[in-house]
Amino acid sequence: MPELRQDPATKEWVIIATERMQRPDEFCRPAARPIQPEHDPDCPFCPGLETRTPPELWARRNAGVANDPGWSVRVIPNKFAALVDEGNTDRHLLDGFFRQMDAVGHHEVVLETPVHNRFIHLMSTAEVEEVLHAYRARYLGLRQDRRVKLILIFKNHGEAAGTSLTHPHSQIAATPVVLAYVRRKCEEAIRYFDATGRCLYVDIQKAEGQSGQRVILESGCFLVFHPFASQVPFETWIVPKRHRPSFGQVSTEELQDLAGVLKESLRRLAVLLNDPDYNYVIHSAPVDGEDEEYFLWHLEIVPRLTRIAGFELGTGMRINTARPEETALAMRKIAT
Amino acid sequence: MPELRQDPATKEWVIIATERMQRPDEFCRPAARPIQPEHDPDCPFCPGLETRTPPELWARRNAGVANDPGWSVRVIPNKFAALVDEGNTDRHLLDGFFRQMDAVGHHEVVLETPVHNRFIHLMSTAEVEEVLHAYRARYLGLRQDRRVKLILIFKNHGEAAGTSLTHPHSQIAATPVVLAYVRRKCEEAIRYFDATGRCLYVDIQKAEGQSGQRVILESGCFLVFHPFASQVPFETWIVPKRHRPSFGQVSTEELQDLAGVLKESLRRLAVLLNDPDYNYVIHSAPVDGEDEEYFLWHLEIVPRLTRIAGFELGTGMRINTARPEETALAMRKIAT
Structure with missing residues (x-):
């Protein structure tokens, strides 16, 4: 029998469709990903x-000067930026009805490694940590821009996840508006805080930890689990134990811990599902809400194993064909 | 320069990313779809x-009795139903925190034609009209179930749109909850109605009609356009001129007109984009809101030409790489 589960963060229902239930290994990538060289001259x-990219905004380097080789992590503007550092936040009314504004903001690319085929799950923990340091440095840099309302750090891995370039990279976008989607999640969290005096995301983490059925692993600073109302098979949340609304407030100790936890989570997905396409997203409170107690930054990994169809487009409700208790069990069984 | 446009129906912003702008013909399906026979014995x-499907719920037939051949449109329960006619709408609290309920409801399949390869854009207008009559009949049937809160009629055409079966078919889902996504659209429409005394969707249609830049075609009963804040390239809305909240209230005259307009819209997409994968969805007010003035039923066609990536997952904001003014112009140019 299918069941409905309510996502406590959005109040959206998801269908866990047992009639279509697939075993965890049925989500496996059917064919191997093309093998990539360590270095691709094109x-x-x-x-x-480096001259074929815009000049770098930030780099960690072992040798050389800016825009030379010798970097280990390098941040550059996105050449096809969706948000640009020009214009202002004025809204304009068109035809007396439609609202429009400049797409002012920032859109950056984080080159995670100089090695063309060293994806996060294949890196050393120290290498992952360097990438996370770059994230934090750019987050703190971008929040200086008073026009920026929200900073999103995300990664697209593989074609189904929306990337065309293979080289390991992630992106950072800084938007001039708090999007309606984010605003609604905040409103839910505020409503919960007003009723209980507690952060909704802290309580989600506690409830998942106490239930234990969907937990994958736990470190000193983080809990990793497949959430109760997972939208898609193998959706994975990494939630910090220390209560801070924004990723900009992450500590160096937490970054070190997160490096191991993120790598291990992605490694287990790669082992179990044959290196699936995935996105991950670091969710933070809007910049103006960094001192509010209602939100807790966290990282969500979304494997791109299934597609949405008309049902999801029309209702906003996902049909998840895997039970998170079963996918979490499969993830726990992977040897460390 | 990219720009931000606000969707008046959801208040969500969309990025129209001119830097990545593609010409309309670049969205064309690269290879021909495999040719299908008129009849596939498997x-x-x-x-x-007919014995390999569940017994039919409704049919228009020229000959034979129920579950025999001789039908021209046939409605059956979905064999892999996401919502089932068992259980009740009680909510259960699990582990003192998580909310769960039965996936009670209905999930049906509309077999649009006995001809395996006669897709909507290839049908006669009379054939399309028969399909629409089936939609209305099942809508009116399902709304008799007091547990049903929302009835969604939708179609998945092609693999990227989430279908695995080629034979022309659509689906109807009846849900036991008003989804948060639908509730929010209603709330926006109510807010607009309270401020202006008018239906938001009527005003969207009027503003699109007056601007004219994004209009594709107009019939006696409908206006077809690419909306100002299109989420994806070639997103197409078909909006009735007569103000009725629910598709269940559509008139026979409107169904006749819609048949021609829907067929022509899909035909132009097929000509221009080489038979793209697409979804369409008929949006109606929740069943309990059928007498409310704030909503207007309409049909949205969503070609599946692009994928969402981490940016969209994290922000809920789409990046649309085509300007609806340009895609509408290309659609207008297709000869009738």
């Missing part, structure tokens, strides 16, 4: 072609 | 294999 993100 | 939706 890849604009590989060392040596 | 297809459970083709006439002759």
Whole structure:
């Protein structure tokens, strides 16, 4: 029998459709991903072609000067930026009805490694940590811009996840508006805080930890689980134990811990599902809400194993064909 | 320069990303769809294999009795139903925190034609009209179930749109909850109605009609356009001129007109984009809101030409790489 589960963060219902239930291994990528070289002379993100990208905004380097090879992590503006550092936040009314504004903001690319085929789950923990340091540095840099309302750090891995470039990279977007989707999640969290005096996300983490059925692993600073109302098979949340609304407030100790936990979560997905396409997203409170107690930053991994169809487009409700208790069990069984 | 546009129906912003702008013909399906026969002896939706599907709920037939061949449109329960006619709408609290309920409701399949390869854009207008009559009949049937809160009629065409079966079919889902996504659209429409005394969707249609830049075609009963804040390239809305909240209230005259307009819209998409994968969805007010003035039923066609990535997952904001003014112009240019 299918069942409905309510996502406590959005109050949206999801259908866990047992009639279509697939075993965890049925979500496995059917064919191997094409093998990539360590260095691709045509890849604009590989060392040596720095002039084919816009000048770097930030880098961690072992040698060389800006825009030379010798970097280990490099942040550059997105050449096809969806948000640009021009214009202002004035809204304009068109035809007396429609509202429009400049797409002012920032859109950056984080080159995670000079090695063309070293994806996060194949990196050393120290290498992952360097990537996370870059995230934090750019988050703190971008929040200086008074026009910025929200900073999103995310990664697209594989074609189904929306990337065309193979070289390991993530992106950072800084938007001039708090999006309606984010605003609604905040409103739910505020409503919960007003009723209980507690952060909704802290309580989600506690409830998942106490239930234990959907927990994958736990470190000193983080709990990793497949949430009760998972929208998609193998959706994975990494939630910090220390209560801070924004990723900009993450501590160096937490970054070190997160490096291991993120790598291990992605490694287990890669082992179990044959290196699936996925996105991950670091959710933070809007910049103006960094001192509010109602939100807790966290990282969500969304494997792209299924597609949405008309049902989801029309209702906003997902049909998840896997039970998170079963996918979490499969993830726990992978040897460390 | 990219720009932000606000969707008046959801208040969500969308990025129209001119830097990545593609010409309309670049969205064309790269390879031809595999040619299908008129009859596939292995297809459970083709006439002759009626015993391989659950017994029919409704049919228009030229000959034969129930569950025999001789039907021109046939409605059956979905064999892999996400919502089932068992259980009740009680909510249960699990582990003192998580909310769960039975996935009670209905999930039906509309076999649009006995001809395996006669897709809507290839049908006669009279054939499309028969399909629409089936939609209305089932809508009116399902709304008799007091547990049903929302009835969604939708179609998945092609693999990228989430279908695995080729035979022309659509689906009807009746849910036991008003989904948060639908509730929010209603709330926006109510807020607009309270401020202006007018239906938001009527005003969207009027503003699109007056601007004219994004209009594709107009019939006696409908206006077809690419909306100002299109979420995806070639998103197409078909909006009735007569103000009725629910598709259940559509008149026979309107169904006749809609048949021609829907067929023509899909035909132009097929000509321009080489038979793209798409979904369409008929949006109606929740069943309990059928007498409210704030909503207007309408049909949205969503071609599946692009994928969402981490940016969209994290913000809820889409990046649309085509300007609806340009895609509408390309659609207008297709000869009738």
